Amino acid sequence: MKPIRSLVFIVFGLFASLNMSAQNLRLQKTDSVLTLVKEHFKLKDADGIYALTGANFRKALSMAAFRDVCSEQLFPLGEIKKDSLLSFVNNKTATYKLQFDAVTMQLLMNLDQDDKIELFLFQPYKDESATKLEQVATSNSLKSAIDKKINAEARKYIQKVNTVGLSIGIIKDGKVSTYNYGETTRGNKRLPTTNTIFEIGSITKTFTSTLLAYYVNEGKISLTDPITKFLPDSVARNPELKNITLLNLSNHTSGLPSLPDNFSAQRPYNKLNPYKNYNKQLLFAYLKKCTLNSRPGEQYAYSNLAAGLLGTILEQVGGKSFEQLVWEIICSPLQMKSTVQHLTPMISTRFTTVYDDNGQQTPAWDFDALAPAGSLRSTVNDLLLYAKANMTKSDSKLSKAFELTHQITFNTDTKLGLAWHIIEVNGVSYYFHNGGTYGSSSFLAYNIEKNIAVIILSNASPSTDVLGVSILKQLQ
CATH class of the missing domain: 3.10.450.590 (Nuclear Transport Factor 2; Chain: A,)
Incomplete structure (x- = not known):
């Protein structure tokens, strides 16, 4: 059969059906x-x-x-x-x-x-029901009832032929548990650990919006500031942009598409590493002439472009790169030493090999102007610290920024704070975000009142959302 012509968009941070x-x-x-x-x-x-x-x-x-x-x-x-x-x-x-x-x-x-x-x-049709013949290795000791429940759910994912490695972190009633399955590289017989580094994709957006909240609390910006305030005059002159606010960029109500229409104009363009060379020059060239899909503030439409633009603006506000801002404002205070955009030689050996939907090795993604939408890499240990900090109130500036990201900003057809989506699982609400690149999948959800958090990191593309929701149900 000949290839069927179609209109295709590259997206990441994908949401499976979660009873919303x-x-x-x-x-x-x-x-x-x-x-x-x-x-x-x-x-x-x-x-x-x-x-x-x-x-x-x-x-x-x-x-x-x-x-x-x-x-x-x-x-x-x-x-x-x-x-x-x-x-x-x-x-x-x-x-x-x-x-x-x-x-x-x-x-x-x-x-x-x-x-x-x-x-x-x-x-x-892709039949994803095929499973590995042998039981995948795990660190799960299977000692407690919850260990066995987690194992039963994790096996449904990691035993698929197109998955490779899996790290799970859980907070339940103040107790932290971690479980690792599979391999960091297919065939190397090395289990992931809690310090293995994975791509986290669009979970990055929650870091970007935490920076936004931090600067709002500092009085440097306002959620209602129009984005044109921070754009070059030649870009700000586009009348389509005048009613978009920083809030709209954070909660996906800007009217901007998921990706700009000049996305493939980057040179060179690598469809397997699609964000690598999309730079600020291309971003501003697009914004000068763009038209919106809807009026700002009226409709939810998930946008990697909007999140990337928000981070670009925050770089201007903070006077430093996105990665530097994440380190100084979020990671350093929380001792999250393995959450980075660029891998240093010292930690690069802990980064997993990544695999596509068919279980074939694929390049990890690199980013330029749209880095704030999905560029971070992290570990289960670091994301457990991140989730715990989001769940624990204190007088610190960072804690107050987390609190602001939790405030509901949109509730028409999807419920959001700043970047965080609020989902319901069996009647319990969770702050949630996931991530997906061509070679990785991630899941993070937490409920402050019930003191529950679940983090899942995979070095293969198949979504971890169903697994994450299944584990939440076991913990409730």
Whole structure:
């Protein structure tokens, strides 16, 4: 089968289905569109499907080209006999398993702000149920009842053929427990430890918003400051930007897309290391001419671009690089000595090898202008310190910054503080963020009143969200 042409966006920090009511509303709309797609598919009505698409899709694929795709590649698959949801990520992209007459495919689909199809991508179905033949090594002693429960849940993830290593950290009633599984590099027989360094992807955004809160408390900036206050005049002149505030960048209500449309203009552009050369010059060039997808403050739309821009502004406010600000304001006071953007020779040997969705080795990601959106690497030990500090009030400036990040700033269809998403698991609310690169997955959630926190770090791409939620359920 020829490759199917489609509109594809690179995103990271992906959200699996976590019983969020807002997510359910968005998913219901996507499911409704799928129902219409199936009706038109049955009639072999390419124009009817195309009528469901939005402006971005149509820019990428004309009606004539879409008709060709349908007649040559899609309609010959036969009738859609059965469909089922595999995942719903980033409160936007649904992946469906579609069973045709003679083949099973998966469809990635999301909607734009007008509930029109933006992404419509058919792929061969990936069966992720295959498991390793031997039991993966672990540090779990299996002594207590909770040890055994954690092991039962962790095995569902780490025994998959496309996963490699896993580190888990738990706080429950003031007690800290850690568990490690698998290998730091496939075949090296070395278990991860609590000091093994992983990519943490979009959990980085919570650090960026902590810096924002810190400077707000210091009186250096305000959440309601317009971003144009901090941008070069040539950029600030774009009238589309005038109503975006720092708060909007932090809670994903800016109206900016997930990524700028000149993202692939970086030179060189490496699709396996896609953020490496996207610099400030390209960022500002985009902002000079950009248009928004929605009015600031009105709609939640997860944006790596917005988080990266927020960090760029904070670098200007603090007069130092993002990594330096993270170290001085957050990591140094908390003794988080292994949380960095750039690995030094001294700690680089503790960094894992990373693996893609198919279990194949892939490059770790590097960042330039969008570093504040997902560039940090860390350990379970460090993130346990981070979670505990978020859960413990004190008179320190950093603690007060954490408190500000917990205040609800948006609650229309998704509940957020500053970067933190608030999710419910069996009726219990958690501050939550996850992360995902092409070779890593991470999960962090905590409830202050119940004194529960769960950190999960994996050196493979398959999401750890289901595992994280399962462990939260065991701890409640």
